[in-house]
Amino acid sequence: MARLQRAETPHTTWCTRDHRCGIEEHRSPDITADEIGGRAWITRVRAGNREYAEIRARIPxxxxxxxxxxxxxxxxxxxxxxxxxxxxxxxxxxxxxxxxxxxxxxx
Ligand SMILES: [Zn+2]
Structure with a gap:
């Protein structure tokens, strides 16, 4: 059986350095907007050598x-x-x- 091996990447200066980070992915604390009739979160994520903004929302x-x-x-x-x-x-x-x-x- 083949095993996947991933290289561990170091934490960033902005990631949470806790369970939200993984071996290859680092995540900032969520920024929440909830005064908008719903709720939205934006999170800075680094996956490998790429960074992106992850946006989630709950809309009634x-x-x-x-x-x-x-x-x-x-x-x-x-x-x-x-x-x-x-x-x-x-x-x-x-x-x-x-x-x-x-x-x-x-x-
Ligand atoms: Zn991290």
Whole structure:
């Protein structure tokens, strides 16, 4: 039986240095926005030699299934618009090592 071996990566200056970090992945504490009618979290993550922002959200849905499905479709459309807008704004930010992360397929 083959065994997978992964190289351990060192903690960063910003990661939590606890159970949220793994062998190859390091995570910052969550930043929470909850004054918005739902709740959203953003987390800085380094996986291997790449960094990205992980965004999670809890958005209340209508109890009627059809309305909830329409809300989900709308949420996905807005998320697509958000990713497009974030990518456009990140490209314009001054700084070093700007990488276009959005639009790249996950490894
Ligand atoms: Zn770490």
């Amino acid at each position: 849905l209508h109890p009627n299934d059809q309305v909830a499905r329409a809300q989900l479709v709308l949420c996905l459309e807005i998320m697509r618009e958000l990713l497009i807008e974030v990518a456009a704004r990140l490209i314009r930010l001054p700084g070093r090592n700007r990488q276009r992360a959005i639009g790249r397929k996950a490894a």
